[in-house]
Amino acid sequence: MDKEQLKKIFDNPDFIPGIHNYCDRWCERCPMTSRCGSYALEQEHFSGTKDKDIENKEFWDKLGDLFSTTIELLLEMIEERSIDLSDIEPSPEEREKIKEASKENECVKMAKKYYKNVDAWFEESKAVLEQKENILKQQLEMQLPKSDPVSESAGIKDVIDVIMWHHYQIYVKLRRAVTGKLEGVPEIIADMPKDYDGSAKVALVGIDRSIAAWGAMLQHFPEKENSILDILVLLEKLRKQTEAFFPDARAFVRPGFDD
Ligand code: SF4
Structure with a gap:
């Protein structure tokens, strides 16, 4: 998944921004999966991964790939909004x-x-x-x-x-x-x-x-x-x-x- 695909999910108006930040992460029982970008991201990115085995190499490769894309996007946003991380982070x-x-x-x-x-x-x-x-x-x-x-x-x-x-x-x-x-x-x-x-x-x-x-x-x-x-x-x-x-x-x- 590249940066543009990730942005498309973030910008989809059907998804409620930040919904996944304060949920219980029990997606199987969640009534809001259709409004959740995090769920969509997981489905799109990880479906097809054999048996969803968390030790599966493919899974971890994809996760590493997503981590790099997210960091890239995050750094871009931090720069755009002139956020000073040292202001927020305690020592x-x-x-x-x-x-x-x-x-x-x-x-x-x-x-x-x-x-x-x-x-x-x-x-x-x-x-x-x-x-x-x-x-x-x-x-x-x-x-x-x-x-x-x-x-x-x-x-x-x-x-x-x-x-x-x-x-x-x-x-x-x-x-x-x-x-x-x-x-x-x-x-x-x-x-x-x-x-x-x-x-x-x-x-x-x-x-x-x-x-x-x-x-x-x-x-x-x-x-x-x-x-x-x-x-x-x-x-x-x-x-x-x-x-x-x-x-x-x-x-x-x-x-x-x-x-
Ligand atoms: S679908 Fe989204 S909001 Fe619902 S439990 Fe999963 S991560 Fe949380």
Whole structure:
């Protein structure tokens, strides 16, 4: 792909500028694929790549090619708009300090605890999950009236997908948001919506969805009530802590999703 092809995608009026910056990257479940330039770019550039295998040489060659084209285009835009990168970028020492400070932030610490607890929960619940699978298989074989094992099984898979998609992403987004807030914003854009609020909003949406998904897990696995409630309490604390640290995040308008 050359620079002109890349520009054509950026300039297509069907695509909502910046939509991919504040989404959850779950393209398979996204209702906005037809309005997303990043998705179109990926489809156009990577479709036909054998088995989408990320270790495939062709994939990495194309990615390297796209990286060079993007950098070329970016440098052109920086020059056109006379952007001074040294104005925006903190020094390496400042960046290191901010990185350390962000690790100690309560939102980040809680989000880390959450993803670790989720991994531990699924590890320790393997037997219960297997047992449930066997019960549903038996119900299917026996074709019991008033039972719908197919949709129950699909429902469980759906909520587990939601939990697993978001559990680590919440931490990543909050780490990014906290770092951005600690770095501060240049005065010239102080009145504009903050990128860190956008990242915090993506984390909050992930937290809300995860709370709903764990609520559904509680119905499917009542025998795990105590451990699921522990996770829900942690998520609720994380939600409140995030809203307190980023008071404007809920109001952040994500292009394409909130407008
Ligand atoms: S906006 Fe939707 S299609 Fe585009 S990158 Fe995000 S999840 Fe994928």
